[in-house]
Amino acid sequence: MSFLTIVFKNLLRRRTRSLLTIAGIAIGIAAVVALTSIAWGFEKSWEQAYRARGTDLVVTKITSQSPMPAPFNEKFAADLLKLPRVKEVSGLLTDLISIEDAPTTLVFGWALDSFLWDHLKVVKGRKPSGDDEKAVVIGTVAADMLRKSIGAKIHIEADEFTICGIFESTALVENGAVIMSLRQLQRVTENTGKVNFLNVKLEPGSTQEQVESLRKTIKERFAGFNAFTSSEVAQSNTAIQAAKGMSWATSLIALIVGAVGVTNTMLMSVFERIHEIGILLAIGWRRSRIVRMILYESMALSFLGGLAGVALGFVAIKVIQTTPMIHGKIEGEISAALFGLAILVALALGVFGGLYPAVRGSRLSPTAALRYE
């Protein structure tokens, strides 16, 4: 008989209670898995968008926390072009706009001759032909969401535009967006001559050190501006930070509820077994072994709850992705790292929830515990 045999036999005594505790932990872990997966997926989709555009650095103005950086003069692009190894600089304007009945939609304004268009695959129609044309292209997911096709009219703020093309992008976040010429979006949002992002493309073959050096130069030379790599810009995005913050806050609440459940179960289990713990102490078990036995029991519950929670969380992600608000915009990230994180969190929950009952059980006096019935 191994030590773990005793642990599992103890858990099997009160099967219903053990199962209910496992279910409670599973729900908490499922919440962590689903929310973290979506937050990570959200971040990843933005990162993909910048990578797909071929952007090496993204320059924005340092502003207070808001979903989109504040617009600045587009002529700043010319200053960046003078820096070493900079091949192209493309200014763009991005905004979140509520379009007709659809939820808030990302609207991009891109210069029509910009390299930003290169990665888009226009599956139907064409891109706008000139800055004066009141036309937009929409992503495949946006087309579904807005229930619009080529030639249809679309109302953005007070203006009416014609859909001239439908595109597909490798970046999920762009597929749910509407893109028009930079001039048109500047006019619609009353930001004439302004952009809120500058996408910088370096000479081919630029090394990581050269990208880093350019980033430092921009930050030092242009006060009030910041330069990010594509992964950093996703991380620094306020919306992504808010999504991650929300996911952690909700996860934390779920975990606290889970930990209280584990503590309650293990305390009940200790109170029920006071007499037995007395026997174990009387026949020579060290107090540390009693602590270990109770901690292993709570960790076993948490581990099983963690496994069930991961499975439940993955199902929840699939369900959430089918909801109209999320569909096509965010793809939850299901990875080994997330699985590992969930199991680690579950085990930590077991240790945290089991510690007090374990210490309490180990501190019993053997004579008092033996008398206890």
Place this chain on the structure above:
Amino acid sequence: MSAVLIEVRDVQRSFDEGRVQALRGADFTIEEGEFAAIVGPSGCGKSTLLQLLGALDEPSEGEILFRGKSLLEIPDLCRFRAQTIGFVFQSFHLLPTLTALENVQIPMFEMPWSAAERRRRATELLKSVGLGERLHHLPPKMSGGERQRVAIARSLANEPQLLLADEPTGNLDSANAKRVMEHLQSIHQQRGMTMVVVTHDWNIANFADRVIRILDGRIISDNRT
């Protein structure tokens, strides 16, 4: 003359801030290889004395020495109990979810033995108390006599130097009580193990070589047969 294993020096034990005096000054020694019985009526302090001898409790006054060393000076009493003392209780105190074989292995976790070694030793011990056919039975499915024999096997698990039995036949009929006492007597004779049995029953006390009578927390007689 054998060496002294236990020396009890003017031991007193009170509870409830001195309102209850369970032991009022016990003084005696137990020699290596001795089989002693502590006899007295219910509530006379004999079980309290046994718990003190087994390092489960501490005296309010006085001290107990094991091989000349005060129990109060032993840093790890759990380890001391595991390696030195075997306990047999009136209510058997077996773990109900573990089989007889598993119950006997419980104290062995404190010894540096492998799982296979633990199993081998537990099997041998159960065979030695006539339970070779009941290894995988759970305590609730066994008779009182069988359960007490499992408890005896468990008390011998770590090859203790002292076996303490608290009313070992208290929950048994006379036939089973006799059988259990014969087992204890045989263990004492074969292994030369020091044993102290607490009982209220003179028939049980008569199995021992020495009878210490206790009344109202005081030793009133101490006779060797």
